[in-house]
Structure formats: structure tokens, C-alpha cells
Amino acid sequence: MIKVLIADDQELIRQSLQIVLNSKQDIEVSDVAANGQEVIQCIRKNKPDIILMDIRMPKMDGVQCTKIIKENYPQIKIIILTTFDDDEYVFNALKYGASGYLLKGVSMDELSDAIRTVYSGRAMINPDIAAKVLRLFSQMAQTNYTIPVEEKDIRQLTKTEWRIIAQVEKGASNKEIADTLSLSEGTIRNYLSTILNKLNLRDRTQLAIWAVQTNAHKNMTEE
Known part of the structure; x- marks a missing residue:
């Protein structure tokens, strides 16, 4: 059973999501919260697996709440509910x-x-905002926000792993990467897990940002 916490400042949305998600056999809404402060309080009592996090909330917004949660409870996954x-x-x-x-x-x-x-x-990005997220990756690559990776760890990467990283840089899904490299999705997932371990990165998001910053596609062609 997947335990979900719903965080949204609109009561109608909280109630609607709770009713619908509780009707799923494998999902249970463990708590609801109206702002980031309530989210933190709920987590201390009953740790969820997933948080559906509204971004714009009073007292503490979803971004600040995400930062605190990932610093203290890195195993909890967060899905941001956003607008254009x-x-x-x-x-x-x-x-x-x-x-x-x-x-x-x-x-x-x-x-x-x-x-x-x-x-x-795995990561989940709504197709309608995938292009925007990729643009944000590029913005990150040009700011002072960097993903630190040790040079000795980078040297461990194989040619196939570089090819996969280059596809992640483009925003390709596991299925798209599998089709491009003529491998199974399961094999791609295994490769991604190995890559994250080698580079000591937390998740695919960090890998994508690092790939943009380091021009992974260029590194691949130089191999």
C-alpha cells in the first residue's frame, strides 16, 4: 500500500483528491495538510511514501517544504502540483x-x-511541462547552482553509460532511451541505478542537471 500525504491550501481539492485516491486498491491517503508547516507536523507523526505538494501555500510554500523534507527525510518522494x-x-x-x-x-x-x-x-514529468523543465535545466546550468561530482567517479563511466546520460540530458524517457540504444527498459533502469551510484547522485533530476552542466553529449562524442 502506497501511503500518500496531500498538501494543498484549498479544502475542496484536498477532499476530492482524498476521496479519489482512497478508492484505489494500492493507494491510501494517510494525511492531508493545508500548508508546509502542517506537512512537517504530519510527517513527524506518520511518514508517507509520497507527498502531493501544492506549490503556493500560506505559512510555508511547497518549495521550502520540499527542501526541508528532502534534507531530513530523503526517502520520501515528492510530486509537485504546478501551473504554467x-x-x-x-x-x-x-x-x-x-x-x-x-x-x-x-x-x-x-x-x-x-x-x-x-x-x-522513477521520475514523472507531465508531458505538457517537460519542455519547460528542460529549459529550467538549461537555466540551472548557467547559474551558480552546480551538482558536484568527483572526477575519479566520472572516470568510472563506460561508453554505454555516457550514451544514456546524454539521452537523459535531452529529457528522454526510459522507453525512448531504450528504443534509441536498442535495449530493454529494465536494462536502462539498471544502468541508471548504476550511474547514480557511481556519481553519488541522489536521483534522475540531479543527473539531468549535471548532464546539462557538463555537456554530456559532447563528452560522449569525445570518448
């Missing part, structure tokens, strides 16, 4: 380790699938 005009918020949520980014208004089936995807350790 939340660029700055999404930018910062990416920095702090959110695993998913969905537009408010997605269907309940899409939301349920996203929860399962993130719970399994």
Missing part, C-alpha cells in the same frame, strides 16, 4: 529534489499512475 506560471517555483523544486511535476487538472488516472511511477523510484 510557476516557473520560479518549479526551478527551485527541481534543485531541492522533487521527483515529479504535474499540472493541476491532470486526470485522476494520470495522477494515480504518477504516484506509482514515483513510488517505484
Whole structure:
């Protein structure tokens, strides 16, 4: 059973999400919260697997809350619920380790699938904001925000791993990477896990930002 905490300052949205998600056999809403401070309090009592995090909330917004949670409870996965005009918020949520980014208004089936995807350790980005997220990656690459990776760890990467990193840099999904490299999705997932371990990175988001910053596609062609 996947335990989900819903964080949104609108009571109607909290109640609606709770009713729908509780109807799924493999999902249970463990708590609801109206702001970031309540989220922290809920976590201390009953740690969820996934948090559906509204960005714009009073007292403590979803970005600051994400930062605190990932620093203290890194195993908890966070899906940001966003809108098209939340660029700055999404930018910062990416920095702090959110695993998913969905537009408010997605269907309940899409939301349920996203929860399962993130719970399994993968990232989930709504196709409608994927281009925006890639643009944010590029912005990050040109700012002082950097992902530190040891040179000795980089030297451990194989040619195939560089090819996969280059695809992550482009924003390709596991299926797209598998099709490009003529490998199975399971093999790609295993490679990604190995790459993260080699580079001591937390998740695919950090890998994507690092790939943009280091021009992974250029490194691959120089191999």
C-alpha cells in the first residue's frame, strides 16, 4: 500500500483528491495538510511514501517544504502540483529534489499512475511541462547552482553509460532511451541505478542537471 500525504491550501481539492485516491486498491491517503508547516507536523507523526505538494501555500510554500523534507527525510518522494506560471517555483523544486511535476487538472488516472511511477523510484514529468523543465535545466546550468561530482567517479563511466546520460540530458524517457540504444527498459533502469551510484547522485533530476552542466553529449562524442 502506497501511503500518500496531500498538501494543498484549498479544502475542496484536498477532499476530492482524498476521496479519489482512497478508492484505489494500492493507494491510501494517510494525511492531508493545508500548508508546509502542517506537512512537517504530519510527517513527524506518520511518514508517507509520497507527498502531493501544492506549490503556493500560506505559512510555508511547497518549495521550502520540499527542501526541508528532502534534507531530513530523503526517502520520501515528492510530486509537485504546478501551473504554467510557476516557473520560479518549479526551478527551485527541481534543485531541492522533487521527483515529479504535474499540472493541476491532470486526470485522476494520470495522477494515480504518477504516484506509482514515483513510488517505484522513477521520475514523472507531465508531458505538457517537460519542455519547460528542460529549459529550467538549461537555466540551472548557467547559474551558480552546480551538482558536484568527483572526477575519479566520472572516470568510472563506460561508453554505454555516457550514451544514456546524454539521452537523459535531452529529457528522454526510459522507453525512448531504450528504443534509441536498442535495449530493454529494465536494462536502462539498471544502468541508471548504476550511474547514480557511481556519481553519488541522489536521483534522475540531479543527473539531468549535471548532464546539462557538463555537456554530456559532447563528452560522449569525445570518448
